[in-house]
Amino acid sequence: MIRVEIDSIRVSLTSQQRVVVLREVEGDRYLPIWIGPFEAEAITIELQGLPRERPWTHDLMKSILDELGATVSHVIVNDLRGEIYYARLVMELNGVEKEVDSRSSDAIALAVRMRVPIYVAEKVIDEVGILPESENTQAGLSDTEEAENLAVFRDFLNSLDIDDAGKDQ
Numbered sequence: 001m002i003r004v005e006i007d008s009i010r011v012s013l014t015s016q017q018r019v020v021v022l023r024e025v026e027g028d029r030y031l032p033i034w035i036g037p038f039e040a041e042a043i044t045i046e047l048q049g050l051p052r053e054r055p056w057t058h059d060l061m062k063s064i065l066d067e068l069g070a071t072v073s074h075v076i077v078n079d080l081r082g083e084i085y086y087a088r089l090v091m092e093l094n095g096v097e098k099e100v101d102s103r104s105s106d107a108i109a110l111a112v113r114m115r116v117p118i119y120v121a122e123k124v125i126d127e128v129g130i131l132p133e134s135e136n137t138q139a140g141l142s143d144t145e146e147a148e149n150l151a152v153f154r155d156f157l158n159s160l161d162i163d164d165a166g167k168d169q
Contacts, residue, residue: 001076001119001120001121001122002024002025002026002027002119002120002121002122002125003024003025003026003117003118003119004022004023004024004025004031004118004119004120004125005022005023005025005118006020006021006022006023006043006047006108006112006118007021007022007023007030008020008021009021009040009043009044009047011040016037017034018034018035018036018037018039018040019032019033019034019035020032020033020035020040020043020105020108021033022077022108022118022120024125024129028131028132029125029129029130029131030129030130030131030132031077031120031124031125031128031129031130032130033077033085033104033105033108034083035104035105035108036105039103039105039106039108039109040105042056042057042058042109043105043108043109043112046058046109046112046113047112058106058109058110058113059113061106061110061113062110062113062114065091065114068093069093069094070091070092070093070098071091071092071093072089072090072091072110072111072114072116073090073091073092073097073116074090074111074116074117074118074119075087075088075089075090075102075107075108075110075111075116075117075118075119076088076090076107076118076119076120076121077104077107077118077119077120077121077124078121078124079121079123079124080124080127080128085103085104085124086101086104087101087102087103087104087106087107087108088100088101088102088107089102089107089110
């Protein structure tokens, strides 16, 4: 299991679809998961600490678990089949560990409310996790080209006579 945190929730400008972006805590990979607008709103509202007049569905789930004495230890995005992510709520009730199947978006929304860690199975993040591209990669520059550009800039800086800076010519 790889621990992740919510990096951001984004909206596609072309389709208005929402995506929650998870980021490895001890790594560089990201995992984008497309979610519904209501789940995106539920996660965002909780992350921002915005007040609600009445409990939302995930608030209700938390209240039920609290009233029953169940504690959620963590959630895990454990599988990907086709384009659908699967998740599990890992909880304890009366001294017995239980796992409950969940949509990934609901598991994340509940994890945020219960302030528990979110994990992703290694096989999932190995399959679809992405590494961010550096600015040079996005610009189409290789590491060699980047080093050459920096060398030219460094040579220019070294040619400047800093002692004469600010003096009237």
